[in-house]
Amino acid sequence: MRIGELAERAKVSIKAVRYYEQLGLVKPGRLSNGYRDYSDHDLRVISEIRALSGFGINPARAAPFVECLEAGHQHSDECPASLAAFRDSITELDRTIASLTSRREHLAERLQQGASRTFRTEITTVIDYSKVLPDNLPVPVDDGAADHLVGLALPNLTFSATDGRNVNLAELGPGRTVVYLYPLTGVPGTDLPDGWDAIPGARGCSTEACDFRDHYTLLRDVGAENVFGMSSQETGYQGEVVDRLGLPFPMLSDPNFALAKALNLPTFPAPGHDRLYTRLTLIVKDCVIEHVFYPIFPPNAHAQQVLDWLQQ
Known part of the structure; x- marks a missing residue:
């Protein structure tokens, strides 16, 4: 053959x-x-x-x-x-886990020390948003807001990426691209919008990013030529997240919701934010939307869900 x-x-x-x-x-x-x-x-x-x-x-x-x-x-x-x-693989994993655990404990200690000096004095515990998902988060329901997307071509729009590139979605080239949209990522030691955990599907952006980080090589192995995260946050803010979480893929910034306007994507308001992207993932093949994941829950296991779909 x-x-x-x-x-x-x-x-x-x-x-x-x-x-x-x-x-x-x-x-x-x-x-x-x-x-x-x-x-x-x-x-x-x-x-x-x-x-x-x-x-x-x-x-x-x-x-x-x-x-x-x-x-x-x-x-x-x-x-x-x-x-x-x-x-041999198990032994190597054991060594890696031990090393990463030690490094993580050291970094968490330094984070706590730094945040206690930098942020408000009343903050006594710094929440690690890349690790923690509260219990009993509300599960988002499918409201049909993404039903129209499969088969649409990506618009001729260019976005700033955290790796310094300008990425035109209409010029991604052949093959598959994963674009996951998320509302916003939190910074350890700072507060998320009031009532954030009560908004279905809002919490979990950092955990989702970490899940895509951990599955990145496997996603590439099964044919994902590109992986992008995308939000309305500024590139500088996204760059801090990429560096802090060690993401191997870039983030795209869409502060004016140009993609939402072009494709009629779902968004929502939150305290302090007139508009944020609703969590949604596009699988794009040859610049045409082939599959949509919506709604997404839990976000910290979503990259595995994407991997399973690509493998099938």
Whole structure:
């Protein structure tokens, strides 16, 4: 079979297939005209690599599993080398978790110390908005405000990005792009609008951003060429969030709600804000909206929801 058919059947991008070839995991034959010819075995290997990626096994470490299949085993993890790869990955994760936990505790302590000097004296506890979601948040309901979006072309609008670019949504190029819109992100040590937690779907912008950060590589592996966050906040404010949360993708600033006007997107008011974007995610393919996630809840698990859709 040709590479396009293989990628479609394996639910990966052509770029991913090329990468697996570079790693030596897939070794296609050649037709008389020089074109690559992939077999059902190659399809199984790529499907296995994709499944392993979902468990956190990087394709660069998938060789023992592929070799196990090539040795005739029914499952890729039936060989000693595969089991050793599992153990090595678990050990590495344990080290990473221990290191990150120590770093996080240190940063949280410094954050508390800094906020106590910088912000109001009556603030005694700094809320980590990238981690905490209050219990019993109201669940947003589907009011039909996004029903019209699938099939619409993105407008010829340009937005400032936190990485210094000017991004034109009508010139994203081929492939899929994920654009998730959110109301606003909070800064540790400062207050969110009054009654914020009572607004269905409002809370959770930082946790959503962290979820997309943690799933970013996996989203790229399954064909997302671009990932953008988007809000009405200014680029400078968004840049602080990108730096503080370590986001590997840029944010787009739309303070005038140009995209909302062009596509009739849902928005809502909040104390201190005449208008904010309602949480919504667009999956764009070749500059046309292919799928919409709306409403979104909980936001801290939304990136996995997007990943599952892209994989399917």
